[in-house]
Amino acid sequence: MPSSLEHAAAHSATVLSELAFQRLYDANATSIHSYLLAVSARRDVADDLLQETFCRLLLHPKSTAHLDPLELRRYLFRIATNLLRDRHRSGDSTPYADPPEPSTQPTPDTTHDIRAMLHHLKPRDRELLWLAYVEGMDHAEISAATGLNRLSVRTLLFRARNKAKQFLSPASPSL
Amino acid sequence: MTPSRNTPQDDQLRRAFRAYASTLAAEHTPPSAAAILFRAERRRRRAAIERAERPLLIMQALGTLAAIFAAAWLAYRFAPHTLPTLDTTTLALAIACATLVLAGCAAMLHASRSPSA
Numbered sequence: 001m002p003s004s005l006e007h008a009a010a011h012s013a014t015v016l017s018e019l020a021f022q023r024l025y026d027a028n029a030t031s032i033h034s035y036l037l038a039v040s041a042r043r044d045v046a047d048d049l050l051q052e053t054f055c056r057l058l059l060h061p062k063s064t065a066h067l068d069p070l071e072l073r074r075y076l077f078r079i080a081t082n083l084l085r086d087r088h089r090s091g092d093s094t095p096y097a098d099p100p101e102p103s104t105q106p107t108p109d110t111t112h113d114i115r116a117m118l119h120h121l122k123p124r125d126r127e128l129l130w131l132a133y134v135e136g137m138d139h140a141e142i143s144a145a146t147g148l149n150r151l152s153v154r155t156l157l158f159r160a161r162n163k164a165k166q167f168l169s170p171a172s173p174s175l
Numbered sequence: 176m177t178p179s180r181n182t183p184q185d186d187q188l189r190r191a192f193r194a195y196a197s198t199l200a201a202e203h204t205p206p207s208a209a210a211i212l213f214r215a216e217r218r219r220r221r222a223a224i225e226r227a228e229r230p231l232l233i234m235q236a237l238g239t240l241a242a243i244f245a246a247a248w249l250a251y252r253f254a255p256h257t258l259p260t261l262d263t264t265t266l267a268l269a270i271a272c273a274t275l276v277l278a279g280c281a282a283m284l285h286a287s288r289s290p291s292a
Contacts, residue, residue, distance in 0.1 A: 018212065025208040033205035034196050043203060051211050058215035059222075114195040133192035165184055168191070 025054060028073055031135065032080050038118055038134075039084055039126045049087070053079045077135070077145035081127055088123055117167045125160035132157055235283050242280045249273050 032053060036046035056079050057064060064072060118126050131137045131145055142157070143150040253269050 021212065022208050025211070029205040029208070030200050031196075033203065034199045037199050037203055038196070046203070047206050050205055051214055054208075054211045055215045055218060058212070059218060114191050129192065130196075133189045134196045161185075161188070164188060168188070 021054075021058065024057075024069075024072065027069070028076055029054070032076055034134070035077065035127075035130050036080055036084065038130050039123055040087070041119070045087065049080060049083045052083055074137075074141060074144045077131065078147060081146050084123065084127070113168055117164055120167055121160065121163060124156065125163060128153065128157045128160050129164055132161075238283060239280050242276045245276055246273055 029050065033046055033050050036049050037043065040046055040049070053076055057076065064075060067075060118129075121129070127146060128142060131142045135141075137145060139150050139153045139157070142148070142153045146153070148156065249269055249272070253266065
C-alpha cells in the first residue's frame with residue numbers, strides 16, 4: 001500500500017504546478033484569446049471559452065504530460081475549437097452581436113475589412129483562415145488543431161481563402 | 176500547396192490578418208491566470224465531493240430498493256385475508272416496521288436533495 005508521501009509525489013507529478021501553468025498561460029493565452037474573439041466575435045464568449053480551455057488542461061494533466069510545447073499549443077487550439085463548435089451546436093450562437101471593435105485602429109481600413117470579411121464567412125472558414133494566416137499552421141497542424149481530415153483541410157482552406165480574397169478584392173460590392 | 180505559400184495575394188491576406196490579430200491582442204487582454212486556477216480548483220473540489228458522495232448515492236438506491244421489496248413482502252404476508260389469523264401484537268409490529276422503513280427512506284431522499292453546506 002503506497003504511503004502518503006508516495007501519494008503526494010504522484011500527485012505533484014501529474015498536476016501542473018502553478019508556475020508552469022503561468023508560463024504556459026503567458027505563452028499561449030493571448031493567441032488563443034484572439035482566435036476565440038475572431039471566430040466567436042464576442043468578448044464574453046471568448047473570455048469564457050479561454051477559461052474553459054485552460055481549465056480542461058488543468059483538470060486532465062495526465063493526457064498532456066507527454067506533450068512538447070508545440071504539441072501542447074495545438075492541443076489547446078483543439079480544445080478551443082471544440083468548445084466553439086459545442087457552443088455553436090448548442091444554439092447559443094449569436095455571433096457579432098457584440099463585435100470586438102477596437103477603440104484605436106492603427107490600420108483602420110485593414111481592420112475593418114478583415115472584421116467585415118470574418119463576419120461574412122462561416123465559423124469553420126474563420127477558424128481555418130485564422131489558424132493558417134495568423135498562427136502560421138500548415139495543413140497537418142490545422143488538421144491536428146481542428147480535428148478535420150488533412151485532405152479536407154486543404155480543400156476547405158482553399159475555398160475559404162478564395163471567399164476571403166473575393167470579399168477583400170476592390171471589385172467586391174461589399175467594400 | 177501550403178497556406179504559407181508566398182503569392183502576392185496570400186501575402187496581403189496574411190498581413191491584413193496579422194494586423195487585425197495584433198489590434199485584437201492589444202485591445203482585449205485575456206483574463207488572469209489566477210481566475211482560471213481558481214475556477215479549476217473549484218471544479219476539482221466539486222468533482223472530489225461527487226466522487227466521495229457516489230457510494231452514499233449507491234447505498235441510498237439500494238436502501239430504497241430494499242424498502243420497496245420489504246413493503247411488498249409485508250403487504251403480501253399480511254394481506255387482508257391473513258389479517259384475521261394474526262394477533263394484534265404481530266400486526267402492530269409489522270405496521271411499525273413498515274412505517275419506520277418508509278420514513279427512513281423518505282428522510283434519506285429528502286436529505287440527499289437538500290442543498291449541501
